[in-house]
Amino acid sequence: MxxxxxxxxxxxxxxxxxxxxxxxxxLSRRLTPASCGAVVKANAYGLGAVPVVEALRAAGCxxxxxxxxxxxxxxxxxxxxxxxxxxxxxxxxxxxxVCAEHGFVPVLNSVAQIERWRDLAIAKGQRLPAALQVDSxxxxxxxxxxxxxxxxxxxxxxxxxxxxILTHLACADDPCREENxxxxxxxxxxxxxxxxxxxxxxxxxxxxxxxxxxLDIARCGIALYGVAPTSAQPxxxxxxxxLDARIIQIRDIEVGTGIGYGFDYVARCPMRIATVGVxxxxxxxxxxxxxxAAWYQKHRLPLVGRISMDSLAIDISGMPDGLLREGGFVELxxxxxxxxxxxxxxxxxxxxxxxxxxxxxxxxxxQNDRSERHAAGAxx
Numbered sequence: 001m002x003x004x005x006x007x008x009x010x011x012x013x014x015x016x017x018x019x020x021x022x023x024x025x026x027l028s029r030r031l032t033p034a035s036c037g038a039v040v041k042a043n044a045y046g047l048g049a050v051p052v053v054e055a056l057r058a059a060g061c062x063x064x065x066x067x068x069x070x071x072x073x074x075x076x077x078x079x080x081x082x083x084x085x086x087x088x089x090x091x092x093x094x095x096x097x098v099c100a101e102h103g104f105v106p107v108l109n110s111v112a113q114i115e116r117w118r119d120l121a122i123a124k125g126q127r128l129p130a131a132l133q134v135d136s137x138x139x140x141x142x143x144x145x146x147x148x149x150x151x152x153x154x155x156x157x158x159x160x161x162x163x164x165i166l167t168h169l170a171c172a173d174d175p176c177r178e179e180n181x182x183x184x185x186x187x188x189x190x191x192x193x194x195x196x197x198x199x200x201x202x203x204x205x206x207x208x209x210x211x212x213x214x215l216d217i218a219r220c221g222i223a224l225y226g227v228a229p230t231s232a233q234p235x236x237x238x239x240x241x242x243l244d245a246r247i248i249q250i251r252d253i254e255v256g257t258g259i260g261y262g263f264d265y266v267a268r269c270p271m272r273i274a275t276v277g278v279x280x281x282x283x284x285x286x287x288x289x290x291x292x293a294a295w296y297q298k299h300r301l302p303l304v305g306r307i308s309m310d311s312l313a314i315d316i317s318g319m320p321d322g323l324l325r326e327g328g329f330v331e332l333x334x335x336x337x338x339x340x341x342x343x344x345x346x347x348x349x350x351x352x353x354x355x356x357x358x359x360x361x362x363x364x365x366x367q368n369d370r371s372e373r374h375a376a377g378a379x380x
Contacts, residue, residue, distance in 0.1 A: 010277035010310075011245040012329070013361040015047050018368055019238035021059035023224050026236035027207055028060075034202070034214040037063035039221030041071060041088065045354045046283075047225065047241065051365045054078040056224075065219050069095050072104045086131055086164070089141070096120045100128055105163060107131045109141045114151065114160075121159040131164035134190045136183040136201075138170040145190060152193035164217065165190070165197050172205030172213075173229045180206075184213060205229035227339055227350045241354070243333040243361065245278040245294070247326055248311070259313050260305025272317045274301070276330060279310045283356040284332070287346040288312075295336035296324060 028036040038061050044052035053064055053075050064079070065086045066072045072085045079085060086105045090113045099106050100120060108114045108130050121128040132151075135142035143151065156162065167187045171177035184201060191199045198216035204223035206213040208230055223229055226240035252272050259265045259273065276294060280286050286307045294301045294314045301314040316324055324330075333339050339350045346353075 010248070011243065011282060011361045012364055013047070013357060014242040014244070014364045014366060015051070016238070016240050016242075016366050017051065017055040018366065019226060019240045020052065020224060021055055022238050023226060023236075023240070024056055024059050024061055024220075027218070027220050027223060030236070031202070031207055031214050031218050035063065035217045036061070036207075037065055037086075037200075037217055037219050038224055039065045039203075039219050040075070041065065041067035041221075042355045043071075045221065045225050045351065046357045047354070048363050048365070049074060050078050051363075055365075055367065057083060063217065065221075069099055069104070069106075073098075073102070076102065084163075088133075090133075091116070100124065103129070105129045105131055107133050107141075107166070108160075109133045110143065111147055111151075114156070118156065118159045127159055127161045129161045129163050131166060132162060132194070132197075134165065134167050134187065136167040136169075136186040136190070137179065138168055138183070140168065142167060145186070148190050148193055162194065162197050164200060165194050166200040166217075166219070169201060169203060169206055169213075172203055172209065174205075175209055175230065180209065180213070203229075222351060222354075225354065227354075239335075239338070241333060241339060242331070242335075243357070244329040245276045245332055247274045247324060247328050247330065248277040249275040250316070250324065250326055251275075258305075261308065262306060265305040270317075271304075271315060272319070273304065274314050274316045274324060274330075276312050276314060277310065278332070278361075279308045279312055281309045282358040282360055283353065284312060285346040285348070285353075285356075288342065290345075292342070292345045293337070294330040294332055295334070296328075296330050298336065300336075301330060 038056050040049045040053055043049045062083050065088055067089045069087055072087055084105055088107050090109045091099055091106045096116055108117055117130055133142035134148050169180055169183055171179045187201050200217040200219060201215055202213050202218035204220050207218050207220055226237055228237055253267050255267055255269055257267045278284055284307055289303045289307045292303045299319055301316055303312055304315050305313050333342055339353055343350045343353050
């Protein structure tokens with residue numbers, strides 16, 4: 001089945017939901033007995049949070065992580081009461097009543113956030129669910145050790161239903177870094193202050209570390225979307241994303257003809273050039289022009305000239321006549337050019353490429369119901 005939303009004509013971002021669910025199943029098996037939660041912040045890393053969550057829920061995922069309250073609200077139509085939505089960045093002041101109304105689980109990252117959530121619980125006369133983040137060394141979000149020690153002696157349990165305690169690893173994508181073990185040791189010291197509360201330190205990278213990093217719950221993001229968080233590609237991860245772009249014009253140019261803004265590229269021989277209808281407004285970095293290419297079947301088609309807001313040019317001089325036509329598609333991300341390869345070409349990481357893909361791509365969701373189904377409890 002292929003479903004399309006927001007159709008356009010210039011490009012298509014193809015999301016293989018069967019591969020996505022297969023990755024969830026593979027990660028769940030790897031992490032057992034820990035549970036696998038899905039990080040779907042930033043519109044599921046740019047792929048479309050609603051169809052991604054819908055597919056993962058059908059595959060057995062019951063625990064989803066967003067960054068902000070607005071992202072959680074966007075998922076209300078595709079989750080059911082058995083699911084938990086955890087808001088990683090916590091709540092802005094004044095948003096607590098909306099969060100409580102919908103039953104979301106905010107991550108409390110500071111004493112002030114804890115106090116506001118506890119005040120609302122007292123006002124409502126009920127215990128409200130929450131997760132607690134502690135800083136084990138990344139200096140980004142979470143309570144300090146001193147804050148956590150002070151908190152453990154308060155009556156937080158009288159008003160807050162603490163469902164998870166978590167931290168975040170700074171170097172999980174490098175298994176050799178000693179800092180991973182240092183952070184884990186600090187986190188274990190803190191978790192002893194909250195006996196019986198499920199703990200989470202593992203992101204996608206830590207899912208591929210030794211099992212002592214898995215704890216109770218892993219928060220998997222980039223690995224679900226088919227990108228290995230470490231340099232060694234695990235065989236069980238399947239490619240989820242393909243990006244094709246349409247040729248909107250083909251022209252023959254003579255020696256000495258400039259191409260694109262600034263005439264950075266000037267033809268040294270007669271050439272055939274195809275203009276493709278995507279540019280930096282669609283998430284194709286201008287740096288990609290330096291060494292990047294599009295592909296058609298097994299033909300590499302190098303970029304020439306600068307990338308514009310809505311277009312780029314490729315050299316198709318070596319293609320057999322008639323094989324490429326206006327209106328046809330070339331591959332930018334796919335079997336010939338991985339997401340990792342594009343990221344390497346522009347000196348960044350796959351996360352930035354995915355989350356930067358623009359809204360103008362037609363998103364096609366492929367699902368043939370051939371993937372495995374794996375049940376996983378939200379807080380087990």
